Amino acid sequence: MCMTWLEIIGWNKKQNGGMKWLQRRGCYMNHRVALLSSHFSPFSVVMASEKEAALAAIPSDSPTIFDKIISREIPHHVVYEDDKVLEFRDIRPQGPIHILVIPKVKDGLTGLSKAIAPPNPQRTSASEESHIDILGRLLYVAKLVAKQEGLDDGFRIVINDGPQGCQAVYHIHVHVIGGRQMNWPPG
């Protein structure tokens, strides 16, 4: 969304200090746009598209844009990677810091509501299917990257699920958003 807004005003990336600066500055712009949007209809249209994208998305186990990020088919900005998890900056940041945490193998986990566990998670054998380990890992590395990004005063973790939860990409992901004061209730 902020990139769209920057494009609208003709912002020149090369003249203004590179992608990192642009991304962070764009986020502040984004926050201002959020404040302005209720008074200025063109921005309201841009804001609405986020929700519309989620409502237009069809929940399925098909490959998503995140598979292309994992396979490096499309460019992205990785901030953390291990054998199970990838973290990269969100293309439409909702704060000065906005990172997505995803499992490299989706394993049917299109969203949190699809998580499965054996009847007694305390006695899981290696052969029993369970998403408990990867869910714990996603949250743990979310905390690691928050520390890495200097979010010592706090941050927000979001997992959108399904159309009403405003989920647009059906490959489970944790949003780590920080660098500004959050509000409650969320939108």
Ligand code: AMP
């Ligand atoms: P959700 O609405 O919870 O499904 O969030 C999906 C997120 O993916 C949104 O915040 C998008 O901005 C983000 N996103 C979509 N495409 C990309 C991409 N190519 N690189 C980084 N983030 C993306």
